[in-house]
Amino acid sequence: MNMTCDRITDLLPALAARSLDEATATAVRAHVAGCAECADEWLLVQALRDSAVVAPDGFVDRAAAAVAFRSHGGRSRNRWGVSHLTIAATLAVAMIGGAIAVDQFQRDTARTAPPIVTDSGAAEAAAATAAAAPSATAVYTPVGDPALGSASVVSELTAAQLEALLEEMDS
Amino acid sequence: MDDAALIALAREGDRHAQDALIRRYADDVYRVTFRVLEDRDLAQDAAQDAFVNALHGLHGFRGDASFKTWLLRIALNSARTLGRRQTRRREIPLLAAESEPVKARGAAEVVAGKMEGARMEYLLQQLPPKQRMAVILRAQSELSYAEIGEAIECSEGSARVNYHMGIKRLRELAAHEYDM
Numbered sequence: 001m002n003m004t005c006d007r008i009t010d011l012l013p014a015l016a017a018r019s020l021d022e023a024t025a026t027a028v029r030a031h032v033a034g035c036a037e038c039a040d041e042w043l044l045v046q047a048l049r050d051s052a053v054v055a056p057d058g059f060v061d062r063a064a065a066a067v068a069f070r071s072h073g074g075r076s077r078n079r080w081g082v083s084h085l086t087i088a089a090t091l092a093v094a095m096i097g098g099a100i101a102v103d104q105f106q107r108d109t110a111r112t113a114p115p116i117v118t119d120s121g122a123a124e125a126a127a128a129t130a131a132a133a134p135s136a137t138a139v140y141t142p143v144g145d146p147a148l149g150s151a152s153v154v155s156e157l158t159a160a161q162l163e164a165l166l167e168e169m170d171s
Numbered sequence: 172m173d174d175a176a177l178i179a180l181a182r183e184g185d186r187h188a189q190d191a192l193i194r195r196y197a198d199d200v201y202r203v204t205f206r207v208l209e210d211r212d213l214a215q216d217a218a219q220d221a222f223v224n225a226l227h228g229l230h231g232f233r234g235d236a237s238f239k240t241w242l243l244r245i246a247l248n249s250a251r252t253l254g255r256r257q258t259r260r261r262e263i264p265l266l267a268a269e270s271e272p273v274k275a276r277g278a279a280e281v282v283a284g285k286m287e288g289a290r291m292e293y294l295l296q297q298l299p300p301k302q303r304m305a306v307i308l309r310a311q312s313e314l315s316y317a318e319i320g321e322a323i324e325c326s327e328g329s330a331r332v333n334y335h336m337g338i339k340r341l342r343e344l345a346a347h348e349y350d351m
Contacts, residue, residue: 009335013310044342045310051288052311055201059215063197063222064190070223071184 004031008038015042016049174238182229189226196239199312200246206307207250208257209296217253221246240318243308247322294344301325302337309334 008031014020015028032038172191180188200221205214225232225245232241295303304323308314309330314322319330 009338013313016310017313019313040342041338044338044345047291048306048310048341051291052198053202053205055197055218056211056215059201059218060190060194060197062215063193063219064186066219066223067189067193067226068186070227071186 005035005038008032008035009041012038012042012045013049016045175234178229178232178238181226192226192238193222196242199239199243202307202311203243203246203304204250204253206295206304207247208254213253213257214250217250218246220253221249224249236321237318239312240314240321243312243314243322244324247304290348294341294348297344298337298340302333302340305330305333306337306341310338 008028011020011024011028012032015025018025020028032042172188174192174195177188177192177195181192197218201214201218204217204221205211208214208217221242225242228245232238236244295306298306301323305319308319308322309316316330316334317327319325319334320327323330325333
């Protein structure tokens with residue numbers, strides 16, 4: 001490849017983008033027509049240009065909305081328009097609510113399920129019933145989480161605690 | 172209206188000017204974030220973050236580089252930051268083929284009708300990251316070598332070498348696959 005070819009290949013992206021002046025574009029095309037090496041690279045540069053990834057439909061509007069939202073002091077939002085704080089709060093509700101529901105289900109099951117009676121006799125059944133009885137009066141105690149402090153429902157969390165939870169989820 | 176005029180208005184909070192800058196560079200910014208993250212959704216998030224940070228940090232744009240170069244550098248940083256976070260969560264697909272197909276600008280078939288856009292994506296992924304980015308910024312976003320150097324933080328000469336090595340490698344790969 002001689003210097004002319006070096007110069008030509010440097011100009012190929014601009015030729016593909018149609019940003020060369022007409023005289024230069026004509027000279028580049030003439031060179032490409034008579035040079036197999038540069039013609040090969042020209043095909044590739046055109047292919048790269050034609051296959052360029054472009055922003056999805058609606059991206060411009062979403063980005064503009066995000067910029068405007070930030071202008072008004074809003075927090076950053078993702079492509080679904082939901083702030084990370086909202087996601088953290090939703091997940092916290094789901095986790096805490098889920099834990100309470102599972103705990104309550106286990107308590108109800110233990111209280112209402114008939115004891116297993118085997119051939120060994122009723123004494124075993126009576127013992128099972130007695131063991132289940134105290135749970136009816138048990139008090140639910142949530143598992144401690146440093147990010148949540150002493151709060152058991154999300155409405156009791158402070159903004160700082162929600163931020164801490166978000167950080168914990170991010171890490 | 173040129174970039175300088177739009178930037179002056181955007182600095183004062185003019186939404187029309189901000190929107191115009193976003194419209195003008197949306198494809199370039201998205202292309203860079205997609206190239207780093209290889210995931211449509213993550214690339215959109217990173218591109219959006221880049222515009223938010225750039226347009227709210229216009230006071231930091233001194234005009235030493237072109238606005239486009241400055242913006243693409245911010246986009247690269249946004250994508251890398253998001254990429255690191257996602258890598259920790261192990262959510263990034265190892266291959267772009269695992270994510271949604273990308274939308275290409277032109278016809279599906281390129282290179283004299285031989286190569287599909289998706290195939291070009293595959294070939295680009297075979298390049299080392301700096302060569303790939305230099306090729307994308309030069310052939311698809313029309314940056315000069317000096318601007319590429321500023322965007323990916325290397326010298327102008329290194330940007331030129333990375334571009335030409337990337338093009339050479341792509342030609343070899345294409346010739347191997349399509350007997351061009």
